[in-house]
Amino acid sequence: MKNSKPPIVKVLSFNIAHGLGMDGIMNLERTATIIEDSCASIIGLQEVDRFFGERSQFMDQVEWLGERLGMYTAYGANIDHAAEQAGQPNCQYGNAILSKYPITYSKNHHMTPVQQWYGNDEQRGVLEAVIEVDDIAISVYNAHLSLKDEELKLSVKEILALTAGSKFPCIVLGDFNAPPFYAPIREMNRYFTDAFLKMKQGDAYTYPSPYSYKTSDVDLKPVTRIDYIFFGPEMEVVQTATISTDVSDHLPIVADLVLARTKQIQPSKQKTSKAKA
Numbered sequence: 001m002k003n004s005k006p007p008i009v010k011v012l013s014f015n016i017a018h019g020l021g022m023d024g025i026m027n028l029e030r031t032a033t034i035i036e037d038s039c040a041s042i043i044g045l046q047e048v049d050r051f052f053g054e055r056s057q058f059m060d061q062v063e064w065l066g067e068r069l070g071m072y073t074a075y076g077a078n079i080d081h082a083a084e085q086a087g088q089p090n091c092q093y094g095n096a097i098l099s100k101y102p103i104t105y106s107k108n109h110h111m112t113p114v115q116q117w118y119g120n121d122e123q124r125g126v127l128e129a130v131i132e133v134d135d136i137a138i139s140v141y142n143a144h145l146s147l148k149d150e151e152l153k154l155s156v157k158e159i160l161a162l163t164a165g166s167k168f169p170c171i172v173l174g175d176f177n178a179p180p181f182y183a184p185i186r187e188m189n190r191y192f193t194d195a196f197l198k199m200k201q202g203d204a205y206t207y208p209s210p211y212s213y214k215t216s217d218v219d220l221k222p223v224t225r226i227d228y229i230f231f232g233p234e235m236e237v238v239q240t241a242t243i244s245t246d247v248s249d250h251l252p253i254v255a256d257l258v259l260a261r262t263k264q265i266q267p268s269k270q271k272t273s274k275a276k277a
Contacts, residue, residue, distance in 0.1 A: 006258050006259055006260055007133055007134055007136065007258075007259050008238065008256055008257065008258050008259075009041050009042055009101075009133055009256070009257055009259060010038070010039055010040045010041050010042070010254055010255070010256050010257075011040060011041075011042045011043075011044075011140075011171060011173065011229055011254065011255050011256075011257055012035065012038050012040035012042070012043045012044070012252055012253065012254045013043075013044045013046075013142075013173040013174055013175075013227055013228070013229055013252065013253050014031075014034070014035070014043065014044070014045055014046070014227075014248065014250065014252035014253075015045075015046040015047050015144070015174075015175045015227065015248060015249070015250035016031050016045050016046070016047055016048060016247075016248050016250075017047050017248040017249050017250070018047055018048065018049045018052070018055060018056045018061065018093075019031050019049075019056060019061065019247075019248075020055070020248070020249075021246055021247045021248065022208075022209050022211035022220070022246040022247075022248075022249060023211075023246065026055065026056060026057070027247070028056075028059065028061060028064060028065070029068075030247040031065070031247055031248070032065055032068045032069060034243060034245050034247055034252060035065075035069060035098070035252075036069060038243060038252065038254055040254055041099065041100040041101065042097070042098075042099050042100070042101070042131060042140060042171070043071075043097065043098040043099070044095065044096075044097055044127075044140065044142035044173045044174055045065075045095065045096040045097075045098065045142070046095050046142070046143075046144040046174055046175045047093070047144065047175075048061050048062060048065075048075070048093070048094060048095060048096040049061050049092070049093055050062055050063075050075065050077065050089070050090075050091075050092040050093075050094075051083065051088070051089040051090065051091055051092065052079075052091045052092060052093050053091060060089075061096075062075045062096050065096070065098060066098060069098060070100075071098040071099055071100055072098070072099045072100075072101070072102055072103045073096060073097070073098050073099075073103070074096065074097045074103050074106035074127060074129045075092075075094065075095070075096050075097075075106075075108075075127070076094045076095050076096075076106075076107075076108025076109075076125055076126075076127035076142075077090075077092035077093065077094040077108065078093065078094040078095070078108075078110065078122070078123045078124060078125035078144070079091075079092065079093040079094065079122070079123060080092050080093075080094075094108070094125060094127070094144075095108075095125060095126070095127040095142045095143070095144055095174070096127070096142075097127055097129045097131075097140055097142050099129070099131050101131050101132055101133050101134075102131070102132045103129050103130070103131055104130050104131070104132055104137070105128075105129065105130040106127065106128065106129040106130075107127075107128050108125055108126075108127050108128070109125060109126045109127075109128060109158070109162060110123055110124070110125050111123075111124040111125055111126065111145065111146070111151070111154070111155040111158055112151075112154055112155070112158065113146075113151060114146075114148060114150045114151035114154060122146075124143075124144060124145050124146050124151070124155060125143075125144065126141050126142065126143045126144075126155075126158075126159055126162065126174075127141070127142045127143075128140070128141050128142075128162065129142075130168060133259060136169075136259050137167075137168045138168050138169050138170070138171060138259065139163070139166040139167075139168045139169070139170045139171070140170075140171045140172075140173070141159060141162065141163060141170065141171070141172045141173070141174075142173060142174050143155070143159060143172065143173070143174035143175070143176065144174055144175050144177075145174070145175065145176045145177050145178070146177065147177045149182075152176070152177065152178055152182070152184045153183065153184050153187075155184075156184040156185075156187050156188060157187075159172060159188075160187070160188075160191055163191070163192075163232075169231075169232050169234035169235060169259065169260075170192070170231070170232045171229065171230070171231050171232070171235070171257070172188070172192060172228075172229075172230040172231075173228060173229045173230065174227070174228065175226060175227050175250065176188075176226055176227070176228055177226050178226055179224050179225055179226060180194070180197070180202060180225060185228070188228075188230055189230075192230035192231060192232060193230060193231055193232075193233075193235075193237070194228060194229075194230055195228075195229040195230070195231060195237045195240050195255040195257070196225070196228070196229070196240050196253070196255075198237050198240075199237060199239070199240045201240055202225070203225070204225060204240070204241075204242045204253065205221075205222035205223060205224055205225050205242075205251075206222060206224075206225050206226060206227040206242060206250055206251040206253060207222055207223070207224055207225075207226050207227070207249065207250050207251070208220050208221075208222060208223070208249050208250075209222065209245065209246050209247075209248060209249050209250060209251055210222065210244065210246060211246045222242075222251060226250075227250055227251070227252075227253050228253075229253060229254075229255045231255075231257055234259070234260045235257045235258060235259055235260065236257070236258045236260075237255050237256065237257055237258075238256045238257075238258060239255065239256040240253070240254065240255045240256075241253070241254050242254075
């Protein structure tokens with residue numbers, strides 16, 4: 001007999017800056033330790049490299065983290081170009097989802113770019129995954145969005161269209177590159193609940209990570225909140241926190257979400273993410 005008690009999942013969002021710490025050292029083990037110590041069971045990571053280059057030692061960071069943490073993984077490359085040497089894997093950079101629960105489907109969605117005179121022209125994306133938590137299927141959308149206002153507005157519209165098409169309760173998380181008072185974030189709040197606002201932690205700043213420079217009197221402290229965990233009406237939040245660390249330029253955030261036991265449609269098996277046990 002299955003447990004009728006609604007499950008609680010700990011969700012984490014973390015822009016890992018390909019493992020580059022505030023001290024200028026790339027060390028993915030430090031990133032893995034932060035994730036492990038958080039006890040999160042569903043993780044959305046942004047700025048993840050796969051064979052990207054020397055900056056991340058040509059690692060497949062997705063596979064490495066999946067094996068290190070014993071989790072299922074899904075990946076969406078937003079930058080994807082051929083390696084300089086023939087026969088080598090493509091250089092990729094994008095978003096990853098890690099889960100202690102099976103990932104039964106995943107798809108990467110490129111956001112529509114908007115050409116403007118300011119800001120970079122980096123391709124942005126949202127990685128979608130369907131995850132089975134006990135007998136409940138949920139859709140998780142992991143976003144890394146643009147710094148450009150018009151593109152950010154369009155991306156949020158596209159995210160809302162994606163979530164509206166989901167058959168399952170939705171979690172939207174990631175690096176939105178915008179503070180809570182920006183119009184696109186207010187638009188997200190029309191359809192989803194901001195976990196930190198719900199817990200009256202709207203001042204839980206995530207960028208930049210705290211760091212003291214030994215060669216000067218400069219101390220960095222978080223001054224804005226641009227990383228979010230949103231959830232749909234089928235869920236409730238019972239706890240939120242930021243994790244203080246300098247292993248990236250963003251602070252990771254976590255939320256404990258209660259998943260209501262509603263009538264479920266079995267998730268599609270048409271595409272299965274790779275898994276690491």
